[in-house]
Each structure stands twice: as C-alpha cells, then as structure tokens.
Amino acid sequence: MTILLGSIADDYTGASDLANTLTKNGLRTVQTVGIPDPSLPLPDVDAVVVSLKIRSVAAGEAVAAAGTAERWLRGRGAMHVLYKICSTFDSTDKGNIGPVTEALAELAGGGIVLVTPAFPETGRTVYLGHLFVNGQPLDESPLKDHPLNPMHDANLVRVMARQSRGAIGLIDLSAVAAGPDAVKARLDALRADGASAAIADAVFDRDLETLGEVTLRTPVSSGASGLGLGLARALVRSGRVPSRVSGTADAIRPVGGHAAVIAGSCSNATLRQLAIAEQAMPVLRLDPERLLTAAPDEISAALSWAEARMEAGPIIIAASTTPEAVSELQSRYGREISGRAIEAATSAIAAELVARGARRLVVAGGETSGAAVDKLAIPAFLIGPEIAPGVPVLRTVGNPQGDMLLALKSGNFGGDDFFAAALAMMR
Ligand SMILES: Nc1ncnc2c1ncn2[C@@H]1O[C@H](COP(=O)(O)OP(=O)(O)O)[C@@H](O)[C@H]1O
Numbered sequence: 001m002t003i004l005l006g007s008i009a010d011d012y013t014g015a016s017d018l019a020n021t022l023t024k025n026g027l028r029t030v031q032t033v034g035i036p037d038p039s040l041p042l043p044d045v046d047a048v049v050v051s052l053k054i055r056s057v058a059a060g061e062a063v064a065a066a067g068t069a070e071r072w073l074r075g076r077g078a079m080h081v082l083y084k085i086c087s088t089f090d091s092t093d094k095g096n097i098g099p100v101t102e103a104l105a106e107l108a109g110g111g112i113v114l115v116t117p118a119f120p121e122t123g124r125t126v127y128l129g130h131l132f133v134n135g136q137p138l139d140e141s142p143l144k145d146h147p148l149n150p151m152h153d154a155n156l157v158r159v160m161a162r163q164s165r166g167a168i169g170l171i172d173l174s175a176v177a178a179g180p181d182a183v184k185a186r187l188d189a190l191r192a193d194g195a196s197a198a199i200a201d202a203v204f205d206r207d208l209e210t211l212g213e214v215t216l217r218t219p220v221s222s223g224a225s226g227l228g229l230g231l232a233r234a235l236v237r238s239g240r241v242p243s244r245v246s247g248t249a250d251a252i253r254p255v256g257g258h259a260a261v262i263a264g265s266c267s268n269a270t271l272r273q274l275a276i277a278e279q280a281m282p283v284l285r286l287d288p289e290r291l292l293t294a295a296p297d298e299i300s301a302a303l304s305w306a307e308a309r310m311e312a313g314p315i316i317i318a319a320s321t322t323p324e325a326v327s328e329l330q331s332r333y334g335r336e337i338s339g340r341a342i343e344a345a346t347s348a349i350a351a352e353l354v355a356r357g358a359r360r361l362v363v364a365g366g367e368t369s370g371a372a373v374d375k376l377a378i379p380a381f382l383i384g385p386e387i388a389p390g391v392p393v394l395r396t397v398g399n400p401q402g403d404m405l406l407a408l409k410s411g412n413f414g415g416d417d418f419f420a421a422a423l424a425m426m427r
Pocket residue numbers: 146147148264265266267270288319320321325326329330338339340341342343364365366367368369409410411412
C-alpha cells in the first residue's frame with residue numbers, strides 16, 4: 001500500500017472527523033487505531049488516519065507515540081503528515097500541540113509548520129490568530145468549561161507559544177486572501193526569523209484551499225478537518241488522485257444486533273442531544289460519584305438496566321453532566337482521576353453491551369470514544385456516510401467481535417437530534 005497523505009490524530013473522534021472530510025473531498029481513506037498489525041487486511045487507499053489517544057497525556061508520551069506513527073506513515077509513502085488536532089485547539093500550557101508539532105518537524109528535517117484549527121463547516125474560524133467557535137471567542141465559548149482542557153485564551157499565537165520551544169508567527173487573513181504565493185512568502189519570512197510554527201487565519205473553505213496548496217509542498221502541518229479539506233482538494237487538483245466515484249454506502253451494510261449510545265462528553269451539544277433523546281428513548285444517567293467510589297456495582301446495575309431494554313430498541317447510558325457538577329466532582333476527586341475513572345467505567349459498559357449482543361454503538365466524547373474503542377480492541381475503520389458535519393458512520397475492519405457499525409461523536413458536534421439521526425443510519 002502506498003499512500004499520498006498520512007495523518008496522526010490526537011484522538012479517535014478527531015480521526016473519524018478527518019477521515020470523513022478526506023473521504024468527502026475525494027481521497028479513499030482508512031482510519032486505523034494506532035499502528036495496525038501487519039496482518040490486518042487494509043484496503044487500497046490514498047490516505048491513512050492513525051488514531052492515537054494523546055491529546056491529554058504527558059507531552060513526552062505524546063511525542064513518542066506520534067513519532068512512531070510518523071515513521072510508519074512515511075514508510076508507506078506519505079510525503080505529507082497532518083497532525084490532526086481539535087478544531088477548538090484542546091490543549092494545555094504543557095502541550096500537546098506544540099511539543100508534537102515541533103517533534104514532527106524535527107523528524108522531517110526541520111522547517112516551520114503551518115497550524116490552523118479552522119473548520120468553517122462546524123463554525124470554527126481563525127482571524128488575526130484568534131479562534132472563534134460559532135462566532136464566540138474560544139475563551140467565551142463552552143470550551144471554557146471543558147472537563148479536561150478548559151480553554152481560557154482565544155489568542156492561538158499565545159496559546160501555542162506557551163507550549164512550544166520555538167517562536168510562533170501569524171499568517172494573517174490578508175496574506176491568505178492574497179493566495180498561495182503570499183502565504184508561502186510569509187511562511188518563509190517567519191522561518192527566516194526563527195519561528196518553529198505559524199498560526200494561519202482562515203474563515204472560509206477557500207482560505208483552507210489556499211493553505212492546503214502551500215502545506216502540501218511541506219512535510220508536516222497541524223490542523224483540524226478544515227486543513228484536511230485543503231490538503232485533499234490540493235491533492236485532487238494536482239492530478240495525483242484519480243477522479244473516481246466515491247462510494248461510502250457499502251460501509252453501512254446492515255450488521256443487525258442491538259444498538260446503544262454511550263455518552264461521556266459533558267459538552268453543551270451532547271447535553272442538549274441527551275435531553276432531546278430522553279424524550280424518545282430509554283436513557284440511564286449514571287451516578288458519576290459512584291463510578292469513582294463503587295464502580296463495579298454501578299456498572300452491573302447499568303448492565304441489568306440495559307439488558308432489560310436492549311431487545312426492544314436502542315438505549316442510552318450517560319455519565320455526562322453539567323459544568324457545575326463536573327467541577328464539583330473534580331474538586332473532590334481531582335480532574336485527571338475523575339475523567340479517567342469515568343472513561344474506564346463507560347468503556348467497560350460499552351464492552352459488556354457488545355458482549356451482550358450490541359453491534360451498533362454510538363459513543364459521544366473524544367476521550368470516551370478512545371477508551372471504548374481500545375477496550376473493544378477494534379483495529380481499524382472504513383468510512384461510511386456522514387451523519388452530521390465531522391461525524392461519519394464507521395464500519396469496523398478486523399474486529400474480534402465481528403462487523404460492527406459505530407459513530408464516534410466529538411462532544412461539540414451534531415444537531416439536537418444527533419442520536420436518532422445516527423441510529424437511523426445504522427441498521
Ligand atoms: N459526570 C462527570 N464528571 C466529571 N467528568 C466526567 C463526567 N462525565 C464524563 N466525564 C469525563 O469528561 C471527559 C469528557 O471528555 P471527552 O470524552 O473527550 O468529551 P468531549 O468530546 O466533549 O471533549 C472524559 O474524561 C469523561 O470521563
């Protein structure tokens with residue numbers, strides 16, 4: 001298998017979001033979970049998105065894992081590697097966007113890296129280095145209350161500088177609007193001044209097309225799905241990808257079995273989606289504190305509840321709660337400990353539901369999805385049709401449990417009726 005574009009995603013929902021964008025823009029794409037075993041039969045593709053769970057781990061661990069994935073992708077022909085980060089720039093002053101970006105640049109022989117989380121289709125735009133989420137500055141958006149990486153600064157040049165060794169520059173919208181040559185000139189000038197990375201403004205898809213054109217000629221970039229769109233379109237324009245009728249329908253051939261939703265995202269969108277779904281489907285609200293203090297009992301109570309209902313139709317099990325309740329729990333048990341314990345519990349529930357016949361699974365939340373997919377030991381996914389911007393239906397490849405359909409929903413993605421819409425596409 002020789003690939004044109006490689007990507008390392010810092011979480012699994014982000015990986016499926018990017019794989020969806022690449023697919024929609026003409027690249028045959030597969031999403032792997034970590035580096036696949038050589039025996040795994042992967043389809044012939046243009047792009048591989050390696051999903052890692054490195055958004056909220058120690059920077060050294062993230063750098064090491066990304067480095068291993070980079071070597072694997074380069075070994076399969078990838079000329080360009082996109083480090084897929086969150087469109088809301090989820091990170092802390094310790095990383096991991098800065099450290100991983102700089103490490104990938106070093107592995108590729110140095111140089112400056114273009115960075116942009118812009119993804120206009122989902123309301124993420126960058127202007128003068130400031131990130132807006134549906135029109136709100138990042139630090140005023142719901143991301144200010146994220147359970148693991150609350151975002152308190154919308155100025156990404158500053159945010160990135162705090163987590164990088166090198167200086168961070170800005171490619172502003174006037175350069176982007178002037179086209180690829182102007183962006184290239186600005187990138188070269190920033191590089192000559194010693195910058196290790198540059199935040200690029202982008203408001204519309206055409207800005208991302210310009211950025212894609214330039215970054216495709218460099219070895220590394222960091223960005224969200226918007227930059228993926230730019231890179232995919234640049235590759236197609238270059239004539240290196242044959243134009244073909246892209247078909248994703250085959251990936252959603254029915255798998256039968258029961259259907260379940262597991263939610264660990266506490267993002268605004270997920271809380272709204274749960275409230276809507278609750279009017280039409282059985283929803284079990286887990287007791288988050290018991291997941292920390294009496295997990296085995298809370299898990300087995302949840303499984304008894306599910307077993308009694310799954311035969312009749314889809315069910316939802318959620319740990320999700322309001323920002324106030326999250327901070328209350330965290331103040332008593334610690335941010336990291338609460339998050340990880342709840343992920344361990346929700347993933348154990350997901351695995352037990354599959355053991356009891358669930359074959360269609362929607363997981364809400366990036367870290368929650370990563371934990372569940374790891375627990376299920378699913379090695380890779382084919383990309384099916386899009387449910388909502390950034391969220392495709394996925395079909396497992398080489399799954400020990402047999403063929404399953406999944407949707408890994410980023411916390412903030414999807415309309416109010418997301419769960420019903422996803423389940424309607426998964427038969
Ligand atoms: N009730 C809760 N209290 C505290 N933390 C929670 C609660 N429910 C879920 N979590 C944790 O919050 C984090 C949500 O992150 P994630 O799954 O990535 O969602 P999102 O996609 O919205 O960012 C996870 O670590 C999860 O275990």
